[in-house]
Every structure is written in C-alpha cells, then in structure tokens.
Amino acid sequence: MTALQFQGVGVTFASADGAREVLRGIDLQVAPGERVALLGRSGSGKSTLLNLAAGLLRPTQGQVIYDTPPRVGYVFQDARLLPWLRLDQNLALVSPPEYHPDIPSALTRVGLAGRGSDYPGQLSLGMAQRASLARALLIQPNLLLLDEPFGALDELTAGELRNQLSRLLRQQPVTTLLVTHHPGEAVLLSDRVVVLGGQPTQLLGELKIDLPPSRDPDDEGLLRLVRELRGLIHTAD
Amino acid sequence: MLRWGWPLLGLLSVVVAWSLLTRLLGPSTFPGPVDTLHFLNEQVRKAAFWGHIGITLWRVLVCFALALALGLPLGWLLGLSPVFSAFAGPWLAIGLTLPRILILLSAFLIVGLNEKALVTAITLILLPTVAVQVREAVRSLDPRLSDMARAFRLSRTKTWRWVILPQLWPTLLGLARVTLSLSWKMVVFGEVFGRTSGVGYMISFYFQQFEMRGILAYGVVMTLILSALDGGLAWLSRRGSTWQQPPGGEP
Numbered sequence: 364m365t366a367l368q369f370q371g372v373g374v375t376f377a378s379a380d381g382a383r384e385v386l387r388g389i390d391l392q393v394a395p396g397e398r399v400a401l402l403g404r405s406g407s408g409k410s411t412l413l414n415l416a417a418g419l420l421r422p423t424q425g426q427v428i429y430d431t432p433p434r435v436g437y438v439f440q441d442a443r444l445l446p447w448l449r450l451d452q453n454l455a456l457v458s459p460p461e462y463h464p465d466i467p468s469a470l471t472r473v474g475l476a477g478r479g480s481d482y483p484g485q486l487s488l489g490m491a492q493r494a495s496l497a498r499a500l501l502i503q504p505n506l507l508l509l510d511e512p513f514g515a516l517d518e519l520t521a522g523e524l525r526n527q528l529s530r531l532l533r534q535q536p537v538t539t540l541l542v543t544h545h546p547g548e549a550v551l552l553s554d555r556v557v558v559l560g561g562q563p564t565q566l567l568g569e570l571k572i573d574l575p576p577s578r579d580p581d582d583e584g585l586l587r588l589v590r591e592l593r594g595l596i597h598t599a600d
Numbered sequence: 601m602l603r604w605g606w607p608l609l610g611l612l613s614v615v616v617a618w619s620l621l622t623r624l625l626g627p628s629t630f631p632g633p634v635d636t637l638h639f640l641n642e643q644v645r646k647a648a649f650w651g652h653i654g655i656t657l658w659r660v661l662v663c664f665a666l667a668l669a670l671g672l673p674l675g676w677l678l679g680l681s682p683v684f685s686a687f688a689g690p691w692l693a694i695g696l697t698l699p700r701i702l703i704l705l706s707a708f709l710i711v712g713l714n715e716k717a718l719v720t721a722i723t724l725i726l727l728p729t730v731a732v733q734v735r736e737a738v739r740s741l742d743p744r745l746s747d748m749a750r751a752f753r754l755s756r757t758k759t760w761r762w763v764i765l766p767q768l769w770p771t772l773l774g775l776a777r778v779t780l781s782l783s784w785k786m787v788v789f790g791e792v793f794g795r796t797s798g799v800g801y802m803i804s805f806y807f808q809q810f811e812m813r814g815i816l817a818y819g820v821v822m823t824l825i826l827s828a829l830d831g832g833l834a835w836l837s838r839r840g841s842t843w844q845q846p847p848g849g850e851p
C-alpha cells in the first residue's frame with residue numbers, strides 16, 4: 364500500500380539559457396501515515412518536490428501517483444497567508460464550514476491563542492509560519508506537506524515547536540513530507556529520512572528511523588541516528 | 601483637520617485665487633465668484649440648464665461604462681496570454697499614442713455629427729488606457745497566492761473573491777477614477793466640436809457670446825458633480841482601511 368508514489372520523476376524548468384534540469388529519476392514511495400523527511404542543499408529542488416506532491420506542478424518525466432485523491436495541507440516555505448484577511452478568516456477560507464468552530468483551538472494549538480483577529484502583517488515571521496501550520500492542520504489533511512516549517516525561527520523557539528509538532532502529529536497521524544535542513548528535526552519528526560543531492564538532484568540515500576512515536580530530542584538513540592544521518596549526508600556529498 | 605479642515609482651507613484658497621485673478625484681469629474679462637454665482641443662480645431655475653448637464657453626465661457615464669466593460673476582459677486576456685499580448689501590441693501602441701482629438705474628429709467625419717460617433721470615439725480613446733492598466737495588474741498577480749489557493753483546492757468563486765480580486769481592487773479603483781475624469785474631459789471636448797447639446801456645446805455657445813460667466817458657471821457645476829462621483833470612488837477605496845479591498849462578506 365502506498366499513499367503517494369513518485370515514479371521516475373524528473374523536472375526541467377525553462378530558463379533564459381535554455382533548460383535547467385532540477386530533478387532526475389526520483390523514485391519514492393510513501394506509505395499511508397508514513398512521515399518522510401527530505402534533506403538536501405538549498406536549491407536542490409526540495410520545494411519543487413513538494414509542489415509536485417501537491418499537484419501544483421506536473422513532472423516533465425515520470426509521474427506522481429496517489430492512492431486516494433489527496434486533501435493537501437501545505438505549509439509553504441513562506442507562510443502565504445492572505446494579508447487582507449484576519450488569521451481566523453485565513454483559516455476559514457480554506458476549510459469547510461463545519462470546521463469553523465475549531466479555528467480558535469487550531470490557533471491555540473500552535474501557540475496563537477486569541478490572535479485570530481490579527482492581520483498577518485501584525486505577526487512576526489515565526490508566528491505567521493505557525494498560523495500557516497494551523498491552517499494546514501485544520502483541514503484534516505490526508506497529505507501534509509511541510510516546507511522548512513521552522514526555517515525562519517531561532518533555535519530555541521524552533522526546538523519548542525518541533526516538540527509541539529511532534530505531539531500534534533501523534534494526535535493527528537497523517538502522511539507527511541517534511542522538508543528540512545536540520546538533521547535533528549528530520550530524525551525527530553519522521554519515520555524515514557531521504558537525502559537528496561547531485562546535479563541534477565537525485566535520491567542519494569535514506570535512513571529508516573526506528574524510534575517509538577513519542578521521542579525526546581536528547582534521547583541517546585535519537586542522537587545516534589542524527590550522527591548516522593550526518594555521516595550519510597557527508598558521504599553522499 | 602486632515603479630513604475636513606485642510607480641504608476646506610484649500611477650497612478657500614481656490615476662491616481667493618479666483619478673486620485675485622478677477623481683480624488682475626478685470627471683472628468683464630474674468631468674472632469673479634460672486635458674479636458667477638449670480639449668473640448660476642439664474643441658470644439653475646431653467647430646465648434647459650439641467651438638460652445640458654444631464655445629457656453630458658449621461659454621455660460621460662456611458663463612455664466610462666463601455667470602456668470598463670470592454671477594457672476589463674481585454675486587459676485580462678492581455679495579461680494572461682503572451683501570444684495575444686504580442687499580437688495586440690501594435691494596436692495598443694497606436695491607441696495610446698494617437699492624438700485623442702484625431703480619433704474624435706475622425707469619428708465625426710466618418711460616422712457623422714451624432715451621438716454614435718461621440719460615444720464610439722470616446723470609448724475608443726479610453727479603452728487602451730483601461731486595457732493596459734488591467735494587463736499590468738493581472739501580470740503582477742502573485743503566483744504564490746494562486747498556488748496556495750490551488751493547493752488547498754479553493755473553489756473558483758472563492759479564489760476570485762478572496763485571492764484575485766483583493767489584489768486587483770486598488771488598481772481597479774484607481775483606474776475607475778482616472779477613466780471617469782478622462783471621460784468627462786473628452787466628452788466636453790467632443791460636444792464643443794460635434795454636438796448641439798451638453799456642457800461642451802453650451803461652453804462653446806457662451807464662448808461665441810463672450811460670456812465668460814456662462815463658461816465658469818457650467819465649469820463649477822460639472823466640477824462639483826464629478827468631484828462627488830470621484831469622492832464616492834475614493835470612499836470605496838478607503839473602506840477596509842489597512843488593506844484596500846472590496847467591501848463586504850466573510851470567507
């Protein structure tokens with residue numbers, strides 16, 4: 364059973380000097396409920412992969428196959444809230460009416476209690492990112508796409524939010540693709556880490572994360588896997 | 601003070617400047633505000649006066665509406681389709697650079713000195729400006745927000761109302777204001793040359809009579825009416841304070 368499958372996926376963008384091949388021969392299968400972290404350098408095509416999964420982009424080669432039509436919750440690299448709508452309206456816009464009573468608690472869960480009537484321009488970058496996470500979780504997605512959800516945050520806040528997200532994902536299990544630069548985050552939040560690299564970008568290796576669902580970022584077993592992952596990234600490079 | 605005080609002071613300075621100009625040029629050459637008001641006071645009792653004002657206003661609004669009705673879809677197409685935009689490029693270039701008076705006079709010569717010629721010419725004059733501004737607004741739509749709407753499977757109506765329209769709205773309002781004022785100027789122009797009714801016609805009539813008061817009187821009334829219309833549009837664009845967005849509704 365696979366929820367999502369990349370089959371020989373390649374992406375080539377048209378550019379001023381002809382064509383730029385960004386991704387080549389990506390084969391990836393994601394099981395229902397599985398959480399896969401994607402690790403790779405800046406510009407390697409991680410966001411492009413998520414756009415493929417969301418159906419925003421068609422692959423130039425190969426195909427992206429879904430088991431069931433996905434209901435996608437997407438946390439973009441930039442928060443992409445509508446600046447002319449309040450936070451609660453931003454959340455209401457993407458969700459069916461029966462979810463609207465849940466909006467205040469959805470905001471509370473990401474630490475934005477009582478901020479529903481703020482406009483996105485009144486939030487810090489990190490708060491906007493959390494609102495974007497609340498929006499993605501509110502719609503009860505069956506495919507959650509997270510593009511460096513804590514990239515804009517300081518380590519301290521990011522650390523807190525990683526633990527919080529880990530809890531949220533345990534409460535609300537969902538097939539997840541998580542893009543990150545951070546090996547510790549990858550290990551904490553996923554069941555499998557996939558390392559991307561090369562020119563054009565391919566899958567260079569992967570690491571199964573055999574840890575219990577409830578994880579402690581300072582746990583010795585987890586730290587061992589982080590070290591193993593670092594090694595994998597080095598050899599892949 | 602900013603809302604009422606300064607504008608009132610500004611208006612007062614206009615009246616003062618007008619009076620000074622009258623002092624300078626002599627009341628027979630350039631009648632002052634009081635003279636003009638007296639003249640206006642006689643005119644507003646006559647049905648003919650309101651008839652001319654009415655017909656001009658009607659022409660202004662018809663040309664304005666036609667230019668928007670044609671220019672919005674045209675600009676939308678131009679913004680979305682590079683092929684159509686490339687093809688239409690020369691047409692727009694001509695439309696934008698051709699002297700407006702040339703379009704107006706050609707229309708009178710070709711179609712005749714009638715209503716159809718006036719409305720056609722002025723709509724054609726307004727159209728390229730509308731289309732080009734809408735094109736630019738459409739091109740500057742944020743593709744990232746459209747991606748967000750697609751990823752969350754927003755319906756077409758919701759995408760239009762809450763993602764696209766708020767981005768276009770400031771341009772549309774500015775466009776409406778500019779188009780309305782241009783329409784008014786061109787209609788008066790056209791009436792001077794090719795019509796036997798309307799404010800433009802009356803201005804040229806008083807011109808031939810050397811009756812400056814008449815010219816000023818019509819000028820004052822039309823300025824008041826159009827300022828009110830423009831003020832309405834400005835009010836619409838101020839609503840929603842922080843973000844210039846179309847009024848009404850909740851998502």
Ligand SMILES: Nc1ncnc2c1ncn2[C@@H]1O[C@H](COP(=O)(O)OP(=O)(O)OP(=O)(O)O)[C@@H](O)[C@H]1O
Pocket residue numbers: 376377385403404405406407408409410411412440
């Ligand atoms: N719409 C597009 N048109 C042309 N080129 C694109 C487009 N989107 C992405 N690219 C190119 O594809 C490559 C990968 O971009 P992508 O945003 O997927 O990288 P990324 O791995 O997410 O990087 P980062 O970690 O910095 O976010 C880059 O070279 C980028 O210039």
Ligand SMILES: [Mg+2]
Pocket residue numbers: 409410411440510
């Ligand atoms: Mg990216």
